[in-house]
Amino acid sequence: MPRAMQKVMPLLALAWVLPACSSDNGETLIFAASSLAAATDNIDTALQAEGDVSPPEWVLAGSSRLIAQVRDGARPDIIVTADTSQLDEILDLGYVVVDEPRIANRLVLAVADGNPAQINSLDDLGLDAPLIGLCAPEVPCGATALRVADEFGVTLRPDTAEPNVRALAHKLANGELDAGLVYATDAASLGLQTISDTRLEGTDGCANPAVTSYGIAALASPSEVGEPHPATPVDRYLPLEPLQQAGFELGLC
Amino acid sequence: MLMIRLLRAPLPLLVPAMLAVALLVVPLVGLLQRAPWSSLVSRLVDDAVLEATRVSLVVSFSAAGLCLLLGLPLAWVLARVDLPFPRLVRAAVLLPMVLPPVVAGAALLFALGRRGLVGQWLDSWFGVTLPFTTAGTILAATFVALPFFVTTVESALVAQGRDLEEAAAVNAAGPMTAFATVTVPSIRGAIGAGLALSWARAFGEFGATITFAGSLGGRTRTLPLQTFLALESDPESAVAISVLLLAVSLGVLVALRGRWLTR
Numbered sequence: 001m002p003r004a005m006q007k008v009m010p011l012l013a014l015a016w017v018l019p020a021c022s023s024d025n026g027e028t029l030i031f032a033a034s035s036l037a038a039a040t041d042n043i044d045t046a047l048q049a050e051g052d053v054s055p056p057e058w059v060l061a062g063s064s065r066l067i068a069q070v071r072d073g074a075r076p077d078i079i080v081t082a083d084t085s086q087l088d089e090i091l092d093l094g095y096v097v098v099d100e101p102r103i104a105n106r107l108v109l110a111v112a113d114g115n116p117a118q119i120n121s122l123d124d125l126g127l128d129a130p131l132i133g134l135c136a137p138e139v140p141c142g143a144t145a146l147r148v149a150d151e152f153g154v155t156l157r158p159d160t161a162e163p164n165v166r167a168l169a170h171k172l173a174n175g176e177l178d179a180g181l182v183y184a185t186d187a188a189s190l191g192l193q194t195i196s197d198t199r200l201e202g203t204d205g206c207a208n209p210a211v212t213s214y215g216i217a218a219l220a221s222p223s224e225v226g227e228p229h230p231a232t233p234v235d236r237y238l239p240l241e242p243l244q245q246a247g248f249e250l251g252l253c
Numbered sequence: 254m255l256m257i258r259l260l261r262a263p264l265p266l267l268v269p270a271m272l273a274v275a276l277l278v279v280p281l282v283g284l285l286q287r288a289p290w291s292s293l294v295s296r297l298v299d300d301a302v303l304e305a306t307r308v309s310l311v312v313s314f315s316a317a318g319l320c321l322l323l324g325l326p327l328a329w330v331l332a333r334v335d336l337p338f339p340r341l342v343r344a345a346v347l348l349p350m351v352l353p354p355v356v357a358g359a360a361l362l363f364a365l366g367r368r369g370l371v372g373q374w375l376d377s378w379f380g381v382t383l384p385f386t387t388a389g390t391i392l393a394a395t396f397v398a399l400p401f402f403v404t405t406v407e408s409a410l411v412a413q414g415r416d417l418e419e420a421a422a423v424n425a426a427g428p429m430t431a432f433a434t435v436t437v438p439s440i441r442g443a444i445g446a447g448l449a450l451s452w453a454r455a456f457g458e459f460g461a462t463i464t465f466a467g468s469l470g471g472r473t474r475t476l477p478l479q480t481f482l483a484l485e486s487d488p489e490s491a492v493a494i495s496v497l498l499l500a501v502s503l504g505v506l507v508a509l510r511g512r513w514l515t516r
Contacts, residue, residue, distance in 0.1 A: 064485035159385040160467025175368040
């Protein structure tokens with residue numbers, strides 16, 4: 001190999017590494033809980049129609065996964081988690097928890113198309129025969145399901161604990177699971193058949209264990225030292241109307 | 254001695270070789286220096302971790318066994334039989350190596366899931382449902398691991414040539430006896446290497462497993478899945494489990510190599 005090559009190779013290596021470090025293309029980056037998948041299209045369309053801000057780049061994953069990524073150095077402009085508790089973990093990383101807009105979601109009992117296992121209520125989630133799916137307790141939809149079971153004295157006998165609500169909802173949609181607890185928004189966006197259970201439907205807002213309130217945080221603006229202040233206009237990127245259309249509940253808590 | 258031998262090596266080979274070593278070793282060092290050594294044992298003697306370890310060992314060894322059972326005949330057919338469209342067949346065998354594991358899992362679901370191409374018949378005729386079972390996890394692991402076994406053994410068969418086997422087939426009872434008494438012993442090393450590779454692939458498998466078989470403690474949740482969960486809720490435990498994964502892999506690989514590969 002020619003000697004010149006030896007000198008060039010480290011440079012080549014650098015040239016490969018550098019673009020990966022600065023892939024920022026100016027778009028607003030939003031890390032959002034998987035359940036937001038039901039609303040991102042609506043939001044993008046609304047933002048495009050309004051023309052105020054351009055649609056953001058969405059990264060969807062289980063809330064705890066998103067928090068872990070931020071803890072490990074990812075810096076989205078906005079982060080939306082499916083419960084409020086986890087955001088405390090990233091406050092020391094320059095994030096400000098935003099009070100508005102307030103959106104909430106509700107667990108529903110979804111079944112495979114045609115309800116082959118004849119699920120009638122939450123209590124049937126304790127049966128052995130049907131294939132039952134839940135979210136892992138580490139993500140909000142799983143934690144909420146455990147809260148529901150606890151509060152209503154329901155036994156859950158899951159056959160799988162999925163890493164995020166979308167994975168679970170898709171397995172219900174393609175009939176691999178008989179029943180599971182997913183968000184109302186996922187059931188709506190994937191057209192899942194749901195079974196009504198009055199315990200989940202209580203209209204007492206946040207007091208119902210099936211309801212989870214979303215947490216939103218934004219990167220603080222570095223210029224405003226002292227009193228933290230989000231640098232990104234959160235409410236412009238998360239307009240309430242398209243969220244409501246997707247089935248999110250507003251102003252519950 | 255080592256220094257002198259290294260200094261004699263040409264620089265254009267030595268430098269990238271060192272970079273490669275660094276690329277492989279630095280992340281491991283990163284993992285080890287984050288390990289919570291003082292609480293390592295208490296974090297690992299945890300019901301969830303022990304359960305995942307048991308599932309992982311059952312799944313990875315079963316998958317390696319299936320690779321041997323199905324892969325050895327397949328490698329022989331690929332090496333010895335003049336197949337139509339040999340390139341196509343070989344590409345199909347290798348495909349799981351390049352397929353993203355999550356896609357592999359989805360493909361398995363579409364084929365063997367309860368509503369899948371084959372799976373619906375398994376369900377309605379035999380009442381067999383593979384997703385969300387340990388058997389499903391083994392199947393997913395075998396799917397991704399099989400090409401590693403087949404390619405390793407096949408290239409050994411090709412390199413060895415047909416002469417020995419054909420001579421033995423003429424002299425001995427027949428091709429099957431020749432295969433068992435001459436061919437297999439002569440490629441023992443490659444079979445061991447193939448077993449080690451496919452076991453390692455099965456042991457570390459994540460994407461196909463979680464997509465096809467889901468995640469349930471004691472049934473389908475392997476160590477990589479447990480690590481993934483822990484990374485989000487308890488990073489220190491995740492690192493501890495990773496150290497365990499590393500130790501078990503190293504142990505098994507060293508044992509397999511020692512047993513099979515030393516001449």
